[in-house]
Amino acid sequence: MREDNKNVYREVQRPRQLWLWGLILLGVAYMWYWFIQQIIYDVDIGNNPAPDVITIVFWLVFGVALPGLFGLLKLIIEVHTDGIYIRFFPFNFQYKKYLFRNLNDYERITYNSLKKFGGWGIRINTKGEIAYNMSGTEGIKLKLKDNTVIIGTQEPDQLKKALDSVLKHNKD
Numbered sequence: 001m002r003e004d005n006k007n008v009y010r011e012v013q014r015p016r017q018l019w020l021w022g023l024i025l026l027g028v029a030y031m032w033y034w035f036i037q038q039i040i041y042d043v044d045i046g047n048n049p050a051p052d053v054i055t056i057v058f059w060l061v062f063g064v065a066l067p068g069l070f071g072l073l074k075l076i077i078e079v080h081t082d083g084i085y086i087r088f089f090p091f092n093f094q095y096k097k098y099l100f101r102n103l104n105d106y107e108r109i110t111y112n113s114l115k116k117f118g119g120w121g122i123r124i125n126t127k128g129e130i131a132y133n134m135s136g137t138e139g140i141k142l143k144l145k146d147n148t149v150i151i152g153t154q155e156p157d158q159l160k161k162a163l164d165s166v167l168k169h170n171k172d
Contacts, residue, residue, distance in 0.1 A: 005080050005081050005082050006080065006081050007078055007079070007080055008079045008080065008081065008162050008165065008166050009077075009078065009079035009158065009159060009162030010076070010077070010078045010079075011076070011077045011078075011153060011154065011155055011158075011159065012074055012075070012076050012077075013074060013075040013076075013077075013134040013135070013152075013153075013154055014073065014074050014075075014134070015070065015073055015134060015135065016134075016135055017135055024066075024067055024070055025067075027062060028062070028063050028067050031058060031059050031062045031063030032059070032063050034055060034058070034059065035055060035056070035059035035063060038050075038052065038055045039052060039055060039056065039059075069090065072089065072090050073088075073089070073090070073134075074088075074089050074134075075087075075088050075089075075132060075133070075134045075152070076088075076089065076095075077132075077151060077153060077159065078095070079159070079162040079163060079166055080166075081166055081169075081170070082099055082100060082101075083097050083098050083099035083100050083101075083103075084097075084098045084100075084142070084151070084163075085097055085098075086098070086132050086151060088121065088122050088132060091121075091122065092122075096132075098142055098144060098149060100166070100167060100170060102144045102145045102146070103142060103143070103144055103145075103167075104143045104144065104145060105143040106140055106141060106142045106143065106160075106163060107140070107141050108138070108139075108140055108141075108156050108157075108160050109138075109139050109140070109141045109150070110137050110138060110139075111137060111139060111150065112137060113131065113133050113137070113152065116129075116131070116150075117129075117131045117133075117150075120133050120134060120135060120152075121133070121134075127148070128147060128148070129147070129148040129149070129150060130147060130148070130149045130150070131149075131150040131151075131152065132149070132150070132151050132152060133150070133151070133152025134152060135152070135154075136152055136153075136154055138152070138153055138154070138156040139151055139152045139153055139156065140153060140156065140159055140160060140163065
């Protein structure tokens, strides 16, 4: 990144859906219960218990790794003087750049991510639109030269205001 490519706006979103956290914690609790009963206390779970190796693998994946990964999950949106930078950590190792020179138009929108994209995260729908969203129904729709990108945000007014000021400044 160049020195003159200043960061104008930054938003970091984390998963906030209580029902989702509840589901994950329920699964984690069961994995720990299964692991402790079968591996620590040597008490088999069920009529046809899994081998200890399978129990340990499931515990490591669903009781340790997956909840840890979910805890690290965050969507980072940055507006710089040359474009919008998006990173869905830990899935993107680098920022995805959408440069203003490729931007035809943008607008604030309200949308249903489940209906339009089939869920949350990094998604592509049947129209070829790309979405980056963590939760909520507010976003900014970027109409680029070659595709459309929807960025879900918890601060749609601030994000649009940052885009407006940078693009106005770039035109001057």
